[in-house]
Amino acid sequence: MARQGILVEPYQRLNDEQIARVHRLSMEILADPGIICFNRTAAAVFADSGAEVITVKGERLPHWILKIPEKLIQETIEAAPKVVKLGARNEDNCLILDGQETRVRFASGSETNNWLEMDIEAFISKNEPGQEVNFPVFHVEKGNTDRLATAAHLCEHLDSWDSFLRPVNIQDDEINDNNKDVNKFFASLNNTTKHVMAGLTQLNQLDNVIRMAQLIAGGEDRFRDNPIISFITSLIKSPLQLVDDTTQKTIEIAKRGVPLVISSAPQGGSTAPIVEAGIVAQINAEILTGISLAQLINKGTPVLYGSVPGRANMNDLNDSYGVPEFSQYNVDCVQMARHYGLPCYSSGGVSDARVPGIQASVERLFSHTLITLAGPQYMHYAFGLMERTSTFCPVQAVLDDAHIGIIKGLARQPAFTDSTIPEVLEQTRRVMNSSTKLFTRFARSALRSREIAPPYQFESRDMADETLFRAQERLDEILSLPPDHIEKVIAEKVFQQIPGLLNKLKDS
Amino acid sequence: MTENLIDSIRENVIQGRVTRDDEGLEEGMAGQPAVTELVAEALAKDIDVKLIINEGLTSGMNTVGEKFEAGEYFIPDMLASAEAVGAAMEMLEPHLAQSGIKPRGKILIATVKGDLHDIGKNIVSILLRGAGYTVKDLGNDIDTQTIVDAVKEETPEFLGLSALLTSTMAHMEGTIKALADSGLRDAVKIIIGGAPVSEEFAQRIGADGYGADGFQAVALVESLNTA
Numbered sequence: 001m002a003r004q005g006i007l008v009e010p011y012q013r014l015n016d017e018q019i020a021r022v023h024r025l026s027m028e029i030l031a032d033p034g035i036i037c038f039n040r041t042a043a044a045v046f047a048d049s050g051a052e053v054i055t056v057k058g059e060r061l062p063h064w065i066l067k068i069p070e071k072l073i074q075e076t077i078e079a080a081p082k083v084v085k086l087g088a089r090n091e092d093n094c095l096i097l098d099g100q101e102t103r104v105r106f107a108s109g110s111e112t113n114n115w116l117e118m119d120i121e122a123f124i125s126k127n128e129p130g131q132e133v134n135f136p137v138f139h140v141e142k143g144n145t146d147r148l149a150t151a152a153h154l155c156e157h158l159d160s161w162d163s164f165l166r167p168v169n170i171q172d173d174e175i176n177d178n179n180k181d182v183n184k185f186f187a188s189l190n191n192t193t194k195h196v197m198a199g200l201t202q203l204n205q206l207d208n209v210i211r212m213a214q215l216i217a218g219g220e221d222r223f224r225d226n227p228i229i230s231f232i233t234s235l236i237k238s239p240l241q242l243v244d245d246t247t248q249k250t251i252e253i254a255k256r257g258v259p260l261v262i263s264s265a266p267q268g269g270s271t272a273p274i275v276e277a278g279i280v281a282q283i284n285a286e287i288l289t290g291i292s293l294a295q296l297i298n299k300g301t302p303v304l305y306g307s308v309p310g311r312a313n314m315n316d317l318n319d320s321y322g323v324p325e326f327s328q329y330n331v332d333c334v335q336m337a338r339h340y341g342l343p344c345y346s347s348g349g350v351s352d353a354r355v356p357g358i359q360a361s362v363e364r365l366f367s368h369t370l371i372t373l374a375g376p377q378y379m380h381y382a383f384g385l386m387e388r389t390s391t392f393c394p395v396q397a398v399l400d401d402a403h404i405g406i407i408k409g410l411a412r413q414p415a416f417t418d419s420t421i422p423e424v425l426e427q428t429r430r431v432m433n434s435s436t437k438l439f440t441r442f443a444r445s446a447l448r449s450r451e452i453a454p455p456y457q458f459e460s461r462d463m464a465d466e467t468l469f470r471a472q473e474r475l476d477e478i479l480s481l482p483p484d485h486i487e488k489v490i491a492e493k494v495f496q497q498i499p500g501l502l503n504k505l506k507d508s
Numbered sequence: 509m510t511e512n513l514i515d516s517i518r519e520n521v522i523q524g525r526v527t528r529d530d531e532g533l534e535e536g537m538a539g540q541p542a543v544t545e546l547v548a549e550a551l552a553k554d555i556d557v558k559l560i561i562n563e564g565l566t567s568g569m570n571t572v573g574e575k576f577e578a579g580e581y582f583i584p585d586m587l588a589s590a591e592a593v594g595a596a597m598e599m600l601e602p603h604l605a606q607s608g609i610k611p612r613g614k615i616l617i618a619t620v621k622g623d624l625h626d627i628g629k630n631i632v633s634i635l636l637r638g639a640g641y642t643v644k645d646l647g648n649d650i651d652t653q654t655i656v657d658a659v660k661e662e663t664p665e666f667l668g669l670s671a672l673l674t675s676t677m678a679h680m681e682g683t684i685k686a687l688a689d690s691g692l693r694d695a696v697k698i699i700i701g702g703a704p705v706s707e708e709f710a711q712r713i714g715a716d717g718y719g720a721d722g723f724q725a726v727a728l729v730e731s732l733n734t735a
Contacts, residue, residue, distance in 0.1 A: 435630075438587070438630060438634075440584035440588070441524065441587070441588045441591070443584045444533060444582070444584045444588065445531070447584065448533070
């Protein structure tokens with residue numbers, strides 16, 4: 001078994017001609033001006049594979065300009081697997097991402113420094129001093145291993161949260177660049193049996209992280225069959241530059257054959273053209289370059305087409321996730337990935353708002369809904385992200401889970417089978433022959449098979465918006481459940497063999 | 509034998525099956541005898557009516573109530589089970605007196621003049637029948653005089669009036685006034701329900717109570733019945 005997500009009839013923003021034009025534009029960009037590459041190995045690999053590589057001399061950082069021919073891009077796209085398995089500690093939670101199947105799974109994302117807690121405080125009404133009113137009060141805490149573990153625990157118990165992409169940056173005093181990777185992966189894996197994905201901080205920790213995952217998965221072979229972790233590599237700095245450090249990480253991860261996301265995040269209006277065709281063609285060129293590199297290093301490396309196109313807020317040049325263009329760019333990228341048959345890692349569900357509320361709900365619901373309907377195989381950013389991906393809020397994650405549940409209902413395919421018409425006729429005839437004229441009896445099986453949606457999960461009881469309070473109750477309920485930790489004997493083996501793990505993580 | 513039959517009645521109440529054509533919550537029940545067929549069999553075998561009601565119908569309905577409270581059952585399940593009990597009670601009614609069972613009470617129910625909406629009224633009827641009451645449903649768009657005449661003729665303990673429209677709810681007050689003018693107001697407890705009405709409206713027009721939904725309506729009747 002694998003997590004099924006939701007299969008959608010895809011919304012197509014671009015028609016076939018527009019897709020062909022974007023592809024053509026991307027190829028022209030790759031031919032001229034090409035990609036600036038700051039990584040020597042990558043430049044050599046592309047040169048050996050038929051790309052024109054121009055060495056740029058006299059600059060502070062050595063770099064090369066890659067002019068990649070379409071033929072090479074096409075060959076490497078063909079070499080990339082069209083179906084990628086992301087494994088899980090509990091194999092029932094694995095994800096089979098098929099680039100041609102518009103089945104959407106939802107994941108968290110970003111690596112926020114801030115953790116937003118909500119308290120409910122009582123206030124006295126000025127107009128009616130006898131009346132007490134509850135109000136949510138928010139405060140920001142620093143992300144740490146304990147909070148990352150809490151987020152993973154929450155992920156384990158939320159139905160729509162299919163994969164745990166570490167949403168919190170661990171900033172404990174004991175954490176440094178050399179032990180960050182093993183601790184973030186362990187804190188995550190120890191608290192969720194779903195797939196865990198994260199970026200790599202230090203290249204020298206790659207083998208420790210993979211070894212840890214192999215121990216937890218049951219050995220090297222088991223890990224190959226059931227890769228319980230994967231990596232995100234942001235090797236592109238937009239516009240059109242391959243960064244030395246992250247490109248090297250991509251190369252090393254590809255050599256080891258572990259699934260990886262080739263991600264790019266240009267910003268329309270600053271690091272990419274603001275016009276739709278421009279940013280989409282650019283990000284497409286950037287991602288295809290990364291995918292080509294991974295395949296040239298190790299043909300058949302499982303990769304996801306990682307599209308994170310944003311739009312600049314023209315008041316401050318911050319990202320702006322609440323604007324319609326964010327959704328439009330992302331839908332286009334989903335279509336481009338499908339055009340190549342590659343599984344797509346897309347982005348949706350973030351708000352510019354700093355705290356949960358009306359603005360946050362409106363902003364995230366539009367991208368959650370529209371991008372889901374486009375049919376990406378893996379939608380990251382979908383849980384708890386506030387303030388343009390710089391804050392993770394667990395109460396918001398609980399709300400997101402409920403809202404994604406509604407969107408899944410919205411996206412559900414119509415169910416017309418051979419038996420539907422005779423069944424409906426039979427029901428109608430029976431009801432019309434009854435005194436009550438009610439169809440409720442026939443809703444019973446649909447209620448149980450989840451064919452119909454329940455009422456809003458956090459409905460208010462009184463004449464005030466109590467949604468956040470209800471969500472907080474649900475959060476508290478989940479966090480009171482015992483975590484599903486890694487088996488003790490395996491955890492001990494991990495602690496014996498993997499250097500740098502913090503002892504405090506043994507029990508959290 | 510008797511025990512098996514009563515158990516089957518109880519189980520079919522829990523499954524919400526009125527007749528053998530009904531599906532239950534479990535697969536493959538359609539085609540097997542349901543509550544009405546089983547009660548007919550029990551009557552043919554002279555099984556004590558009290559036993560059928562207490563150990564079969566009421567016990568089954570109690571389990572349904574517990575499942576509803578636990579979130580395992582939904583309102584359509586409650587309605588299906590109540591419908592099954594209501595159908596059984598209708599079959600048992602002629603046998604109640606000779607079995608020494610006092611009827612729980614008779615309720616006359618109607619949607620008032622000018623109003624064709626009857627879903628709420630029908631749900632209340634099903635639930636009241638399921639609770640063991642005899643329900644005489646006059647239908648919808650019923651004019652005041654017809655209701656007054658029916659109260660005189662049927663001598664029910666309760667009268668339930670329903671309206672969905674703000675334009676028809678005024679007929680509730682008119683009906684109560686007409687009953688008072690006919691000297692029948694004190695002979696019947698009047699309860700009202702429907703989207704536009706409220707507890708405050710019920711008090712204002714001189715009704716005896718208001719139920720916001722079918723479950724409240726049953727609770728209201730139960731409380732007025734014991735008052």
